Amino acid sequence: MRRAVSASIAVVGALLLVSLFLNLVPGDPIDVMLGEQASEVDREALRRSVGLDQPWYTQLWTFTRAFVTGELRTSLPPFQKKVLPAIGEALPKTLLLTLASLLISVALAIPLGVAAAARKGTAVDSAAMGVAVAGVALPRFWLGPMLIIVFALWLDWLPVSGAESWRHLVLPSLTLGTALAAFLSRMTRAAMLETLREDFVTTARAKGLHPRVVLWKHAFRNALLPILTVLGLEFGGLLGGAIVTEKVFAWPGMGTLLLTAIEKRDYNTVRATVLVFTLCYVLVNALTDVAYTLVDPRVRRRS
Amino acid sequence: MSEASPVAAVVSEPVARRGFRLRTLGGWFGLGVAVLLVLTALLGPWLSPYSPEAIELSAELAPPGPGHLLGAGENGIDVLTHVLHGARVSLVVAFFAVVVSALVGATLGALAGYLGGLVDEGVMRVVDVLLAFPGILLAIFITSVLGPSLANVVFALSFTGWTGYARLARGQVLTLREREYVQAARALGSGSARILFRHLLPNAAGPLLIQATFAFPGAILAEASLSFLGLGVPPGTPSWGALVDQGTQYLLVAPHVALFPGLALALTVLGFNFLGDAVRDALDPKRVER
Numbered sequence: 001m002r003r004a005v006s007a008s009i010a011v012v013g014a015l016l017l018v019s020l021f022l023n024l025v026p027g028d029p030i031d032v033m034l035g036e037q038a039s040e041v042d043r044e045a046l047r048r049s050v051g052l053d054q055p056w057y058t059q060l061w062t063f064t065r066a067f068v069t070g071e072l073r074t075s076l077p078p079f080q081k082k083v084l085p086a087i088g089e090a091l092p093k094t095l096l097l098t099l100a101s102l103l104i105s106v107a108l109a110i111p112l113g114v115a116a117a118a119r120k121g122t123a124v125d126s127a128a129m130g131v132a133v134a135g136v137a138l139p140r141f142w143l144g145p146m147l148i149i150v151f152a153l154w155l156d157w158l159p160v161s162g163a164e165s166w167r168h169l170v171l172p173s174l175t176l177g178t179a180l181a182a183f184l185s186r187m188t189r190a191a192m193l194e195t196l197r198e199d200f201v202t203t204a205r206a207k208g209l210h211p212r213v214v215l216w217k218h219a220f221r222n223a224l225l226p227i228l229t230v231l232g233l234e235f236g237g238l239l240g241g242a243i244v245t246e247k248v249f250a251w252p253g254m255g256t257l258l259l260t261a262i263e264k265r266d267y268n269t270v271r272a273t274v275l276v277f278t279l280c281y282v283l284v285n286a287l288t289d290v291a292y293t294l295v296d297p298r299v300r301r302r303s
Numbered sequence: 304m305s306e307a308s309p310v311a312a313v314v315s316e317p318v319a320r321r322g323f324r325l326r327t328l329g330g331w332f333g334l335g336v337a338v339l340l341v342l343t344a345l346l347g348p349w350l351s352p353y354s355p356e357a358i359e360l361s362a363e364l365a366p367p368g369p370g371h372l373l374g375a376g377e378n379g380i381d382v383l384t385h386v387l388h389g390a391r392v393s394l395v396v397a398f399f400a401v402v403v404s405a406l407v408g409a410t411l412g413a414l415a416g417y418l419g420g421l422v423d424e425g426v427m428r429v430v431d432v433l434l435a436f437p438g439i440l441l442a443i444f445i446t447s448v449l450g451p452s453l454a455n456v457v458f459a460l461s462f463t464g465w466t467g468y469a470r471l472a473r474g475q476v477l478t479l480r481e482r483e484y485v486q487a488a489r490a491l492g493s494g495s496a497r498i499l500f501r502h503l504l505p506n507a508a509g510p511l512l513i514q515a516t517f518a519f520p521g522a523i524l525a526e527a528s529l530s531f532l533g534l535g536v537p538p539g540t541p542s543w544g545a546l547v548d549q550g551t552q553y554l555l556v557a558p559h560v561a562l563f564p565g566l567a568l569a570l571t572v573l574g575f576n577f578l579g580d581a582v583r584d585a586l587d588p589k590r591v592e593r
Contacts, residue, residue: 006431007435009428009431009432010431010432010434010435011435013428013429013431013432013435014432014435014436016432017432018444021444021445021448022448025448025449029448133573133576133577134569134573136572136576137520137569137570137572137573137576138569139524139527139528139544139547139565139568139569139572140528141527141528141531141544141547141548141551141565142547142561142564142565142568142569145547145550145551145554145561145565146561146562146565148554149554149555149558153554153555235437236437236438237437237438238438239437239438239440240437240438240439240440241438241439243439243440243443243532244439244528244531244532247531247532248551258443259532262443262447262534263533270444270447274436274440274441274443274444277436277437277440278435278436278437278440280437281435281436281437282435
């Protein structure tokens with residue numbers, strides 16, 4: 001309940017910030033957006049379409065109503081298309097990309113982290129953590145082009161860009177997921193080392209259970225909660241990183257929509273995409289909270 | 304000044320005076336990278352073989368070789384020159400973004416924790432709102448409205464970056480303000496401002512410093528990302544992110560244009576991450592490395 005309240009406060013605050021930020025810009029925001037040489041007609045048209053000729057509370061109300069009812073239109077006269085259909089097309093693409101990279105990073109990180117913890121202090125451990133440390137430092141907008149050079153241009157295994165088939169999804173989701181995979185494998189290792197020290201693991205070993213059963217059924221299941229926490233928290237990082245990744249691979253998602261809108265100075269689309277991104281993020285965080293209680297009954301009892 | 308709280312001064316925890324030692328190879332590597340970056344930023348203009356504005360059409364997209372050690376980019380700009388000058392932009396933007404966020408965040412967070420009540424509610428709700436934006440999105444939004452410039456990047460990164468320090472400082476103040484030395488200072492008649500700035504914040508400085516060290520590579524990466532998107536530095540300014548952006552158009556014919564600035568960036572981020580680990584270990588000996 002408390003969670004729901006603070007989430008709604010965050011959403012309302014974000015709405016305020018997004019719809020009124022123009023009013024906080026020093027000087028005339030239209031100058032900033034169009035440049036001072038723009039014609040008076042263009043300036044007036046833009047001023048009207050983003051609502052800057054109205055007092056702030058009218059702007060807030062008009063924008064919110066248009067956004068909620070799906071009536072919001074692009075702020076570029078004369079062809080003012082509705083914004084919602086464009087978002088409806090782009091959002092699933094971005095969600096597909098983020099989910100694919102989430103899966104890739106889990107698939108890479110959990111075996112790596114568990115192996116490193118099970119063989120702590122060995123070459124396996126150092127190698128896995130070396131890879132993890134390097135993976136965190138690789139900027140996505142650089143890793144992406146490097147993957148393109150190797151796998152698309154030199155080896156010719158995968159397409160350079162676009163979103164026509166699953167093969168188009170491989171390089172973008174690798175690019176987006178690598179940093180999370182690296183971070184997650186360190187977290188997995190740390191969480192596993194923690195649970196491997198627990199008494200119930202010693203007991204399970206003493207009972208003569210197979211080491212693999214102890215590792216996965218006893219230790220890993222109990223290490224899941226911190227791993228899940230990290231996943232939920234980092235999903236927002238993925239949404240943000242998707243903007244950069246989409247630009248590298250010309251992936252037609254929310255990031256591309258946002259960047260094109262910025263380039264065209266289509267301010268209403270910018271506001272709407274930023275808001276939808278934020279809603280997704282808040283929703284995922286709320287879902288993560290729910291997921292805790294499903295994974296760990298102890299949390300349920302405490303709250 | 305010091306006659307006001309001799310007891311408090313004695314009981315106060317000597318956080319700032321604790322020895323600082325780098326204990327790991329990673330720490331030394333990180334320190335090396337940091338020193339190298341600062342030197343490059345200071346000496347870059349004298350070290351670089353060309354001017355960043357120099358155009359040499361005959362050398363356009365030339366591969367690395369004697370004339371251009373790291374090759375040439377669009378219009379024959381020298382990649383090495385842009386990488387060296389880019390270090391300066393990265394460092395300056397990240398430095399100011401981190402300092403402004405830390406000062407604003409620590410002050411607001413400490414005030415929220417110390418005063419409680421409405422101030423606390425207000426500050427923490429604003430923090431909640433800013434944290435509702437995923438990753439770099441808010442910085443993109445702000446720079447998209449304000450336009451590309453170094454000052455706007457610093458503003459955008461500070462606007463989004465102070466929340467972490469605020470939460471941390473608030474938490475620290477909430478636990479520290481019940482300590483005996485704070486009560487002693489209060490009993491001796493110290494005012495709120497003095498308690499806050501002379502006793503609470505200095506003792507909360509360790510975690511804040513750790514946070515700042517980790518935020519630094521984050522800010523470097525954020526500036527580069529914004530510049531890659533065309534929202535960071537103004538067009539033509541040498542920046543690692545902008546150079547990678549230029550290079551992505553010539554991946555097949557001239558992969559070096561994107562390769563080298565990205566390597567510099569990755570190395571820098573890696574080094575500062577190691578340095579962050581080392582600073583944390585040095586300031587917090589209680590934490591056992593697993």
